[in-house]
Amino acid sequence: MTRVIDLLVTGGDVVSASSTARLDVGVDNGKIAFLASPGALEVEARRVIDATGQFVIPGGVDAHVHFGFPLSSETMSQSAAAGSRAAAFGGTTTFIDFARQSDDGSLLAAIDKKRDDLKVDKPSIDYALHAMITGLSTLDVLDEIPEAIADGVSSFKMFTTFTSTGGPGVGDLYSDDGRIWGVMTRAARHNGIVMVHCEDDSLIAHNIHCLYKEGREQASHVAEARTAVAEEAAIRRMLLLSRRTNCPLYVCHITSRYGMEAVFEAQGARVPAFGEVLHHNLSHTEEKYALPEGPLFHTYPGLKSLDDQRALWEGVIDDVVASVSSDDFTFPRDVKLAGTTVDTVSAGHNGIETRMGVFFSSSVALRKMSINRYVGLTSEGPAKVFGLFPRKGLIAPGSDADIVLIDPHADHLIEQGGLHSDCDYSVWDGWHCTGYPTTTILGGNVLVENGMWTGQEGRGAFVPSGLPGEP
Numbered sequence: 001m002t003r004v005i006d007l008l009v010t011g012g013d014v015v016s017a018s019s020t021a022r023l024d025v026g027v028d029n030g031k032i033a034f035l036a037s038p039g040a041l042e043v044e045a046r047r048v049i050d051a052t053g054q055f056v057i058p059g060g061v062d063a064h065v066h067f068g069f070p071l072s073s074e075t076m077s078q079s080a081a082a083g084s085r086a087a088a089f090g091g092t093t094t095f096i097d098f099a100r101q102s103d104d105g106s107l108l109a110a111i112d113k114k115r116d117d118l119k120v121d122k123p124s125i126d127y128a129l130h131a132m133i134t135g136l137s138t139l140d141v142l143d144e145i146p147e148a149i150a151d152g153v154s155s156f157k158m159f160t161t162f163t164s165t166g167g168p169g170v171g172d173l174y175s176d177d178g179r180i181w182g183v184m185t186r187a188a189r190h191n192g193i194v195m196v197h198c199e200d201d202s203l204i205a206h207n208i209h210c211l212y213k214e215g216r217e218q219a220s221h222v223a224e225a226r227t228a229v230a231e232e233a234a235i236r237r238m239l240l241l242s243r244r245t246n247c248p249l250y251v252c253h254i255t256s257r258y259g260m261e262a263v264f265e266a267q268g269a270r271v272p273a274f275g276e277v278l279h280h281n282l283s284h285t286e287e288k289y290a291l292p293e294g295p296l297f298h299t300y301p302g303l304k305s306l307d308d309q310r311a312l313w314e315g316v317i318d319d320v321v322a323s324v325s326s327d328d329f330t331f332p333r334d335v336k337l338a339g340t341t342v343d344t345v346s347a348g349h350n351g352i353e354t355r356m357g358v359f360f361s362s363s364v365a366l367r368k369m370s371i372n373r374y375v376g377l378t379s380e381g382p383a384k385v386f387g388l389f390p391r392k393g394l395i396a397p398g399s400d401a402d403i404v405l406i407d408p409h410a411d412h413l414i415e416q417g418g419l420h421s422d423c424d425y426s427v428w429d430g431w432h433c434t435g436y437p438t439t440t441i442l443g444g445n446v447l448v449e450n451g452m453w454t455g456q457e458g459r460g461a462f463v464p465s466g467l468p469g470e471p
């Protein structure tokens with residue numbers, strides 16, 4: 001009797017972080033049912049997608065996304081509904097957003113609130129959560145960490161900067177080293193992971209004071225405030241805390257050569273450190289700040305020099321980096337340009353849709369990086385680091401049927417009018433990509449086919465994170 005399945009993806013090259021093989025992929029009940037040599041199995045599929053000439057990769061996992069996050073008391077970043085739809089167009093099937101605890105608030109209550117908000121918002125792709133611990137957090141928060149991990153939130157984000165960001169009503173993101181030490185100690189005991197936005201706040205404050213004194217406080221000078229040494233100083237301190245607590249450390253969005261070298265050295269000394277780079281920093285350098293609308297290109301920690309960008313690429317290609325993320329934090333152009341000084345320039349950009357395509361083009365197509373490393377950085381690596389593997393990040397029997405097709409020869413022009421985020425500009429407007437995602441499948445449902453939305457909206461679900469692992 002011929003077996004009947006929901007979906008068959010035929011004729012493509014199925015890629016993982018360690019292998020590439022021409023295989024048919026059978027999908028049933030939302031899961032990968034089998035992999036088989038082309039035509040080897042007698043099955044009848046309700047739907048067949050011909051992937052000839054394309055890479056068949058696990059759906060993108062974007063480990064760093066801020067949907068519905070307040071920039072000020074009246075302005076929120078784009079919703080998960082809008083951002084997740086854009087993500088699907090760009091080949092991402094899972095995002096990891098943040099639940100924010102602050103000051104004496106409860107960590108578990110913050111996670112519950114974010115989960116409730118996302119249920120209402122109805123994202124179109126699956127999602128997991130990190131917890132942010134910010135400001136003057138109390139010791140009570142530490143006691144909530146084991147339950148957060150048991151409930152599927154096993155990563156804890158902290159900031160060494162932003163003592164007074166975001167204006168009134170928003171509060172500080174900054175945590176002192178004592179608080180970070182406390183969270184690392186507790187997370188290590190329960191096999192969690194701590195992720196840190198690393199920039200030394202006092203060095204930045206000094207730089208800002210100097211720029212004001214010199215009359216050079218305009219936003220175009222932001223790179224002189226958010227320097228490589230400020231990043232390095234904080235990364236090296238956090239690596240020390242990681243080393244002495246043995247808590248895994250995910251170094252968010254490394255932007256500088258100094259920072260990359262620090263993480264590389266620590267990994268050599270067996271510190272459990274993982275690096276993240278944004279496709280934003282792989283695409284742009286600090287020269288962009290001199291453009292008339294230069295601050296559009298800013299996202300913290302900010303753009304650095306061409307040499308710094310080279311070091312980021314070395315880290316990407318040579319295994320220092322575990323994840324290429326977007327740090328999507330999307331506001332319209334007028335909000336983005338409202339901050340005109342080095343201490344008020346707005347964060348963020350709408351990168352979730354362009355991440356997979358821009359990075360494919362600049363890594364696999366342009367720099368001849370392997371497609372396996374690409375899958376490692378965009379899907380399998382982040383899924384492993386944040387405990388979503390092998391449910392996410394892998395095309396293998398039993399995994400969720402989250403599948404993306406990439407046409408490696410597509411000549412794709414990114415234009416603002418063709419993007420889907422809730423935004424009116426893109427720092428990739430006008431970019432030519434060689435290779436681009438064409439088709440996105442979430443849990444066996446074809447959301448996007450050949451660049452057209454064909455699926456149902458609002459079907460994304462929360463995916464609990466297990467314990468973090470090595471990529």
Ligand SMILES: [Zn+2]
Nearest residue numbers: 064065066327
């Ligand atoms: Zn961020």
